[in-house]
Amino acid sequence: MNEIKCNVTNCMYHSGTTNCTAKEVQVASQCKKEPCKCSETECGTFAPKN
Numbered sequence: 001m002n003e004i005k006c007n008v009t010n011c012m013y014h015s016g017t018t019n020c021t022a023k024e025v026q027v028a029s030q031c032k033k034e035p036c037k038c039s040e041t042e043c044g045t046f047a048p049k050n
């Protein structure tokens with residue numbers, strides 16, 4: 001059972017309810033230094049729904 005909770009409903013891996021259906025998720029830093037806030041990381045597996 002996948003336990004990744006996500007609210008990005010326009011992602012092709014989103015279940016349509018509250019969770020992610022991808023087998024694995026890559027989380028990436030979005031800043032040049034080490035991240036220190038939630039907003040400085042994001043899901044690199046995201047792919048928009050068509």
Ligand code: SF4
Pocket residue numbers: 004005006007008011012013014015019020021022025043044045046047
């Ligand atoms: S791949 Fe990332 S953005 Fe997409 S549903 Fe899963 S956790 Fe959310």
